[in-house]
Amino acid sequence: MQVEGFEWDKLRVFRAVAQTGSMSAAATRLGGSVPTISRRMADLEADLNTQLFHRSTRGIELTDAGRILLRHADVMADVVDAVLLDVANRESTDAGVVRLEAEESLLALWIVPKLAAFLKAHPDIDLRASAWTPPSPEQASLADIFVTLDRPVQADLITRRLGKLHYAIYASPSHPAAAGGMSKLATIFSTRCLFYRPHADRIAATLQPSEALRQFSERSPATNSLAAAIAECRAGASLCAMPTIVESTCTDIQRICLLPEVRADVWLSFPERTRRLARGTTVLDWTRALLDADDHACFRQNPVQATRADAPSLVRRQA
Structure with a gap:
């Protein structure tokens, strides 16, 4: 196949399909129709005499040839960006x-x-x-x-x-753990605590099964919703393990204890x-x-230094 006869726009369409994972999503991004996108991909496979996709009810997956072509298409997209930057206004x-x-x-x-x-x-x-x-x-x-x-x-x-x-465990000021002044992990082992899922996964990947924080995390509920974790904490329904930056916006919750074992x-x-x-x-x-x-x-690198400065008065009491 001669370079001059190759339709470069097909690679733009192919890249959209590969990035979005489906013909319909690519059609939405590019403003075309699914039959048109599908036909252009069939034409591209015919031009290259190879299969680029595995099609299933879940969408499309790239073949080995498709992954190689995507790498080249990404390079070409970068070249186009460079041209626009170097030549355009x-x-x-x-x-x-x-x-x-x-x-x-x-x-x-x-x-x-x-x-x-x-x-x-x-x-x-x-x-x-x-x-x-x-x-x-x-x-x-x-x-x-x-x-x-x-x-x-x-x-x-x-x-x-x-x-x-850095991470710590938080509670509403009305929660018994906050009222009782608990400040060590060992004192809250029997208390319901909600873990934000990415932190729970990091704990599981970092700590040994015998370590106390991992055991506490594994027997505690987890959520993939940060908003849900904050809402439950504010409602006093449970303690919540969250990043310490929560203190910058949620001044109505109180830090119970720092979790220095796992940082990100x-x-x-x-x-x-x-x-x-x-x-x-x-x-x-x-x-x-x-x-x-x-x-x-x-x-800051040191968890104590990171939680000592710039903390609102409500959480500074436990720092």
Whole structure:
């Protein structure tokens, strides 16, 4: 097949199908119809004389050939981005959309509360923040910036480790544990405590089965909803194990005891294309400043130091 005769737009459609995981989702993203998307993929497979997808009722999965093609398509997309940046009107690159994906607790408790001030200061930047979920091998995220608690494995990302995320057990001031002044893990073993699922998973992966915190976590209920954990804690229904940054926004709950055994690194990652854009650099600088341990004690390496400074009066009593 001659290069001049190849329809490059088919690769754009293929990349959308691979990233979204279905023909219908790709059609929604690209503004086309499912039959059109399906026909173009069939044509691409015929052009290349190979099968690119395994189709099932659950959607599509890439074949080995499809995964190889996706890598090349991603490189080509980066080349197109570079062309637009190098050749197009560079004065316009300080305005537009920037997509930020962040671990849910960091997003909800730390980043979003500061988002209004950023948007007011930079009205030309449309910063769209969403909760981060690990992409499958066949699906690449479209985000420009990532803030995660596990180091990304994608080789094309520039990654920096920033501070630490710490955890503690919290209660409503009306909860018996708060009223009784409990401050050690051993004193609350028989008390109902709700664990935020990512933290429970980190405990299970880090600690030995014989360690007290892991045993306590494994016999306690867990939730994948941060909002539900906070609501249950506020209602006095149970103690809740949550990141200590909850203290920055939820001043109506009280820290019962710190959980220093398991901490999480905070990673900032982004593709090269992000820092080629003025708006990408602006959001990167803002995100770095938000997570700077020198300016925000809650991200310091030492858990005692991280919980001693900048704490509201209600939780400082137990620090």
